[in-house]
Amino acid sequence: MSDLERISITLPKDLAKAFSASCEQKGYSNRSEAIRDLIRGALVKEEWQDPAAQVAASLTMIYDHHTRQLNEKLTELQHDHEDLIVSTLHVHLNHDNCLEVIVLRGEAQKVQDLSDKLRTFKGVKYAQVCFATDGSDLG
Ligand code: NI
Structure with missing residues (x-):
């Protein structure tokens, strides 16, 4: 600085x-x-108020992979949004549960919509979005 x-x-x-x-x-x-x-932190929060702002985020999910068709639904949704998804990390936590971290980048509204959609699937036990930024306006 x-x-x-x-x-x-x-x-x-x-x-x-x-x-x-x-x-x-x-x-x-x-x-x-x-x-x-x-x-x-306040500036990043403000950035997310603009639906067209270019943002970055990570979504952390815990889900039961035994839930019928959940894996297929998650994979299909992610393929449909390959423009927003930068990377996915999958961890087989234990016999039933998987942890997935999805790194997202794009317009705030689109990232928010995709995050909202993923968390509503049956079998997803926990989903938390970390709202971040591409950092270009933070000096
Ligand atoms: Ni797994």
Whole structure:
């Protein structure tokens, strides 16, 4: 970071104290770095409000592979969206359950729609999307 701008903020004492304690507990070397992370998090969240924004995400799913036709449905849906799916990691967790991490990239609305669809399949026990960014607007 060669191009920095100094800003100052004013906080209620209790809030500043709680923030400092949080930074220390998390291991931040200084509060500026923690504030930068908070700002980046807010910007990524805003990015997702624009349906046409180019975003990145990972979807983590746990599902029972014994569920009738689930494997076929998951595979078919992923093939239908090969433009959005960058990579898939599959782990056979135990006798019944599989873990799948799907890395997605594309327009926010399309990534959201595909994530919503995948999680509704019968046999999917858990699905969580990590909403990320391609990083181009974060400096
Ligand atoms: Ni498996």
